[in-house]
Amino acid sequence: MLTVHHLNNSRSQRILWLLEELNVPYQVKKYERTPQLTAPKELLEINSLGKSPVITDGDVNLAESGAIVEYVIEKYGNGKATPPESGKLDNLYFSHYAEGSFMPVLVQKLIFDIVPQRSPFYIRPFASMIFGQLNKQLVQPEITKHVALIEAHLAKSKSIFFAGGDEPTSADYQMVFPLEALTDGAPDRLGPKIKEYVKTIHDRPAYKRALEKGGEYAYAKL
Ligand SMILES: N[C@@H](CCC(=O)N[C@@H](CS)C(=O)NCC(=O)O)C(=O)O
Known part of the structure; x- marks a missing residue:
């Protein structure tokens, strides 16, 4: 098995x-x-x-x-x-984009958040300041671009799913994790489509199982 x-x-x-x-x-x-x-x-x-x-x-x-x-x-x-014919390219793109472009930015943010917390206490204020600035100046603008790209795609998709079909495809299985992580960590930065998407996935009986x-x-x- x-x-x-x-x-x-x-x-x-x-x-x-x-x-x-x-x-x-x-x-x-x-x-x-x-x-x-x-x-x-x-x-x-x-x-x-x-x-x-x-x-x-x-x-x-x-x-x-x-x-x-x-x-x-x-x-x-x-x-x-299986994606519908019209959604094959989107499926291909988002299946690879999730780990290839999106997750690295989120991991970078996580690391920049964690480094100050794990620094020796006497350098922690400096580490917080430096990594906080790196997050603000380098990482957050990137996350904003990604969120806009995803939000725009979901807004024009023919269905709730990334490939526009009537069931989830590989793009959804790959995209759900980074979107859940963002929804959990920074819900105020997300648009309505991403929030609706994550909720729809969470409501699926198979997801609950x-x-x-x-x-x-x-x-x-x-
Ligand atoms: N690109 C890989 C990433 C695998 C990965 O980093 N997994 C994390 C969990 S989300 C892990 O095992 N982290 C524990 C560690 O790095 O020690 C994939 O999509 O499978």
Whole structure:
């Protein structure tokens, strides 16, 4: 049976949601973040980067959420999660954009937030000032551009989903995590379409089942 190596509060929630939507039988092996928020070393035994998600499926051992999403849809989709012809390019774009362009900016913000908190107390005020300025001058303007791009796309999409079809496709499975993280951390910076999008996904029965299977997930509440 397919196993999802699942880290709490992580991108592997995407994979649980996908498997629930496609009704694929699977089991979850749970890993707990350390107090420093990194993955525990047991994940290194499954994948050499020690990151989540990873799946094992027979002889297949696959990391990288975008690759896993494509693999699962191709092997188990039975035609589901296929974008309409008119949405194929959008699906391709947003499936890659999520990890290739959007997540790096959010991770940069997270790091700039965390560095001052973890600095020795005697340099913390200076670290806060420097990293606060870096966030304000470099990262926030980037996030604003990303939010505008996504908001504009969702506003013109033929449906609530990124590819404009009547069901989620790989673009949605990839985009949901960064949008949830933003909704949780900076809801005031988001437009109405992104908020509606995240709420619609959270209301889906398959999404709720995935939350139950995965356990702790800070970006959506049961
Ligand atoms: N681009 C990778 C990123 C994987 C990744 O960084 N996963 C995070 C969880 S969201 C992780 O395992 N963090 C723990 C660590 O780096 O120790 C993907 O989409 O799968």
